[in-house]
Amino acid sequence: MTPTSNTSLTLRSKVPDSEKITINLGYVDLGHIDLLVSEGFYANRTDFIRTAIRNQLSTQNEEVRQVVARKMLVLGLQRFGRTDLEAVQAAGQTLEIRVLGLASIEDDVPPALAQATIASVTVLGAFHASPAVKAALAGRIG
Secondary structure, three states: OOOOOOOOOOOOOOOOOOOOOOOOOOHHHHHHHHHHHHOOOOOOHHHHHHHHHHHHHHHOHHHHHHHHHHOOOEEEEEEEOHHHHHHHHHOOOOEEEEEEEEEEEOOOOOHHHHHHHEEEEEEEEEEEOOHHHHHHOHHHEO
């Protein structure tokens, strides 16, 4: 048997690919959903709700595209780590983060660096950052 080397790996925390939401539905609407599920049209309530949301979003696709362009939003996932923000700071610039989807400030970013380099954060979706970074940016998150 040969000894294994002790290689150091840097592991990134996995960003979840969804966000949990809670909705309230009337009993009649819920009954309609349960009927469709019991008849096999959908696997479960969640499947119905996801399908309904996707269908509604696809009917509004052009309007969403226009708003994304007008507001200069990044669509999808945007991550910022310590090296990204240090480069922004070295260039003497600041960021205006505008995302439709998920904006994530990595755990290696100290609050002072975030405060020095991020002028504003606008996220339609989810914003993930440490509590300390969120506190440092409190007045800039809109």
